[in-house]
């Protein structure tokens with residue numbers, strides 16, 4: 001398929017690249033852990049995309065925290081606009097998008113035409129972000145990808161009182177030292193993360209339907225617990241990590 | 256060309272004043288009696304931080320929930336930053352500033368005399384009479400500290416000079432579109448009112464307005480900027496790069512100091528009337544209704560669909576009404592973004608994203 005536009009989302013944890021057709025469908029994608037040399041990595045990934053049919057002339061929009069480092073991008077847009085655009089294209093509905101990325105989380109109110117009505121960001125603290133799960137998984141010596149299933153399967157949970165990632169780590173150590181089963185701790189950790197995100201959602205006022213995007217959306221427990229906390233189901237976007245890059249590519253299609 | 260206008264820095268203004276044999280008054284925000292200080296031979300130089308410096312020296316004397324403006328100012332004083340001043344003036348704009356005045360008078364006791372003055376919370380005849388008395392009292396204390404006794408004619412001349420500068424500030428803010436300066440450079444010019452002699456500021460503003468704009472600027476998203484002070488100043492460049500421009504100013508350091516000209520033979524009455532005549536300001540205890548009405552008018556006149564509130568962490572007067580102001584503006588379809596900054600910190604990347612995203616939502 002011929003690529004008509006490209007979107008690159010340089011996140012703190014992963015860099016995502018999406019190529020879309022003139023109709024706005026995803027035709028090409030790449031995802032790689034963000035390298036320390038962002039400029040070089042972005043250009044290498046873009047070179048690969050531009051080698052695809054149509055890719056050479058495809059306009060490119062960059063987003064994500066490293067958006068300004070993508071020298072060959074036609075334009076840069078924030079991840080707020082791009083995530084909203086990507087998810088709206090997929091769902092076609094107004095609502096509240098919760099995006100939990102590697103190092104921040106955001107809640108975006110999407111209007112009936114897909115426009116951003118309002119947004120809030122947690123960008124000051126790692127609690128409530130993917131980093132919280134990564135750090136605690138490291139402490140528990142668990143693969144982060146398995147934590148969600150473990151949390152859902154657990155039959156009990158312990159409350160994690162520390163809202164700070166660093167303090168949560170030491171709380172885990174004392175819980176384990178007291179013999180608390182690992183899965184109860186894992187479930188408690190998910191609940192703590194969701195608690196943070198829920199306050200962010202509430203600060204905008206509850207406006208269902210709720211959508212979840214970002215890398216953490218792969219974790220089924222987060223979506224389930226968030227739904228419980230908000231009292232309404234939370235739909236996980238398909239290819240949730242790509243929504244920013246997808247929205248960027250859709251924006252690149254626009255004149 | 257407007258972009259060739261040289262705006263003297265605080266340092267340059269201070270050096271020029273000292274070289275000419277004049278004295279300096281270090282004044283804390285928000286509504287200092289500039290005319291009175293000038294009449295006593297002092298150049299009022301406002302202390303807004305300074306930004307981007309550690310405030311740890313001041314922290315030891317203050318409650319942890321004190322705003323960074325007060326923390327930074329106190330640190331600067333303790334580091335000797337205000338040693339050149341002949342007096343330090345702390346107007347009572349809020350509880351934190353009042354607390355600072357007390358800390359300075361009772362504990363720190365710096366070498367330059369510390370003077371405080373109370374700003375009434377309203378704009379009734381009673382309030383104006385009260386402030387006029389405060390200023391007379393301040394005049395006596397300045398005379399005692401400095402040995403200067405300006406007569407009525409000197410006081411009136413000082414009042415008129417300041418009023419011309421106030422008018423120039425207003426014209427500058429009104430004529431924003433004509434001045435071919437970028438957002439940050441424009442605000443460096445506006446904020447030179449904080450430390451330049453009134454006549455120099457008026458002349459500078461006049462030159463900026465008279466110079467032809469370098470080139471027509473592309474259409475930009477109009478915004479109102481509210482809050483206390485546009486720090487870090489780099490925020491303004493971010494705003495410009497995002498395609499926005501400030502068309503309405505409700506900042507405590509500039510737009511809320513558009514005082515009206517006064518008339519009459521009595522200098523203290525005129526000073527008092529002028530100082531209380533500015534737009535509704537949280538640091539003068541304006542009601543939320545008055546603040547909202549002013550912001551609504553400003554947004555309408557500025558053609559702005561968005562207001563950016565630049566608040567300082569722990570600033571109670573400013574933060575208190577924010578939810579109601581946001582709600583009220585939303586009824587007019589005007590969106591609001593609040594960015595909380597700490598004067599000691601450099602521009603944080605997440606703030607840039609929020610500001611850019613906000614501008615994107617307004618397009």
Ligand code: SF4
Nearest residue numbers: 322324349351570571
């Ligand atoms: S008005 Fe706010 S920022 Fe200003 S001194 Fe008072 S508390 Fe601090």
